[in-house]
Amino acid sequence: MNGQMGQGLGLYALKPWYAGRLAGALGWLARRRTSPDAVSATGIAAGAAAGAALAWLPGPGAFAGLVVAALLAARLACANLDGALARETGRTTRRGAVLNEVSDRAAELAAFAGCLALADARLVALAALAATLPSWVALAGAAAGAPRVQGGPVGKTERCLGLVVIAFTGWAVPVLALLAAGSAATAGLRLARVWRALGTP
Template identity: 70%
Template sequence: MNGLYALKPWYADRLSGLRRALAARQVSPDTLTAAGVVCAAGAAAALAWLPAPPAALLVAVLLAGRLAFANLDGALARDTGRTTRRGALLNELGDRAADLLVIAGFLPLAPLWLVAAAAFATTLPSWVSLAGAAAGAPRRNGGPVGKTERCLLAVVAAASGWAVPVLAVVAAGSAVTAVVRALWVWRALGQPETAVAAVARERVVATKRAMARERDVASDKPVVRAAEPASSAPRRRPSPSPSPSPSSSPTLGSLPCEHDRSLPLDPGEVSGGITHTRPQSPADRGTRLRGAR
């Protein structure tokens, strides 16, 4: 049972041309949210200060604007890719403020306790919807006395002057709407865990996309990759070092000896192309000298 909320798709289609014009002029969705709150405040002032029959037209026009702006801000943000977490918060706060402002217009026309009860009751359906969405259920809107019905009842009060009966209907109908939404959310959360998890995953993905867009907007400098400078001259490959010839390869005889370098070396045996040398002792030198004599 969605009430007049079932007409929202039809109403959104009627506003599509205005939405495209606002997107072309780069109007911020937050501006539309603020405009909806201003319209609600104007309707409350007309309801409180103007006499009953003439006030109806002005209240009807202002509340129609309040509903139009409430529809346009979210749709414009989705169409232009400007959905952010701050925008979602501002949208919820704007809706609650507009509801309370319309109820405040009944202050000169009804007892204070009834106005306070109606103000509290009008917030209950939204609390239930937000609690269900936080638990993983789809966001639930509409009901016997939702936002659209409350605006219509305010117009009835402005046209007839029956402020007290209308306010009582608003309070009772809002409480019933909260119960209806709570039952619907309860049944949705009782479904298999896979269905609830799928809804939760969709919400997480949407949140991550919004966070990525916020980071892109908040970044001051674009990321620029430095291009590698092109070399004017081709790189030369190192020429291979010439392989040493067998004749130039060092022999053990040319290597330093671990013994006393002051001793003369005599040629040793040659085997395998390698010259073996050894140091001469004093006895060897004497033997050589005697043999030479």
């Protein structure tokens, strides 16, 4: 799987289907020689806009929920398209790989920041920190020579879905607590898979 260890658990299993839906956008961007870095930056902007909508739009309700959902869908699309565009156009670089990861984390943290207007800052910080753990585990495993692990019960897509639920319902405290616990569990599951892949001492 291109140096990655997939995981059937969670919405990550739908990634091949989702990538197929983005093929048209990928071709359009490639024909216009769009920079993959620009797509990464757009993803950060979409995440930040989703956070701003969470904090400032009247809500909770359908309007806030739909706006946040649209912005986070754009954020997820950019997270898929920047690397794919670099590969499609032969512009993969080591700096681009770093930017791809950093922009993904920045977009997510910017979205979570919108919850500061809805819940205690300590809970928001806990959920945001936990949200980064699965990716750090995957990156640490890859740095040690394991295939890049993906998926899990609460991955990137599920966390975006949780923020959309908050926008629709206003249930910031229980959803953030669930996202924090689920992200930590996902990190633990990924760590176990990395450990098995690398072999025990």
